[in-house]
Amino acid sequence: MDVQNKTVVLTGASGGIGQSMAQELAKQGARLILVGRHSAKLETLAQSLDGEHLSIAVDLSSHDGRHQLFEYCARNGPINVLINNAGVSAFEMVENQNDSEISDLLSTNLTSPILVTKGLLPLLQMAGDGGVVYVGSTFGSIGYPGFSAYCASKFGLRGYCEALRRELSDSGLQVFYLAPRATNTALNSSRITELNRELGNTVDDPLIVAKALLKQLHTDKINCYIGWPEKIFARLNALLPVLVDTSLRKQLPVIRRLANSHRD
């Protein structure tokens, strides 16, 4: 898919990965509708990009926020591409998770992209030559201790994406799934950063994710998993989960210590 002269709705545009994606998409000649919750951040980003772009500040986890977005897009269409990138994370052992944090996380990471897709689908279908991207995670393929609600949201998103791709297979729209591994953004608290350091996990620059997206769209690759060990680990988890159980069991003391370290 070529994004030149296409209108691309990018959620989570003000975040670490979103800003890099916005820069790379703008360089390729896309016209962006930048979506986040803070208008000042979005306007600063829009002004820093090549070309003319629009922005709207809404809370995607609220009914009103989503409907403001749908109306804004209807006024500023056609809409060719939707990139569902907004997300939040939580690093807690199950017994310490707060009920409202679990609901908020599932709402932002799973329910909202589903409802945003549904709301924008008529506009995407009207344009007919674009598609939808879901930003998942390695944790959408590997259940990881300390991230159970986040994993549930990303596993769910991957399933939704697969079903939608099959449902739209007789339309002109394409459906893509992009799974970054750990990436250096504000999504990761200091405890997550320390976890990645202690476990020796590679942490990517957001530009790596943005470039992977552009390559994925350019080559029409439906699924893109970033990072070699993570890619293999995800496949191994699907084929021989017991091996991954054993490996993660060894990491559990470090995971538990860091998940609980802010409670000391």
Ligand SMILES: NC(=O)c1ccc[n+]([C@@H]2O[C@H](COP(=O)([O-])OP(=O)(O)OC[C@H]3O[C@@H](n4cnc5c(N)ncnc54)[C@H](OP(=O)(O)O)[C@@H]3O)[C@@H](O)[C@H]2O)c1
């Ligand atoms: N960073 C990683 O290690 C990593 C790894 C794998 C996958 N991912 C995925 O990559 C995506 C982007 O993450 P990131 O690392 O760039 O995170 P980030 O820097 O924290 O940015 C998150 C973005 O989502 C927006 N957002 C959050 N809740 C929202 C809501 N209710 N309504 C509207 N916008 C909302 C934020 O808007 P505001 O600025 O207005 O708050 C921000 O633009 C997420 O889906 C994440 O799960 C990240």
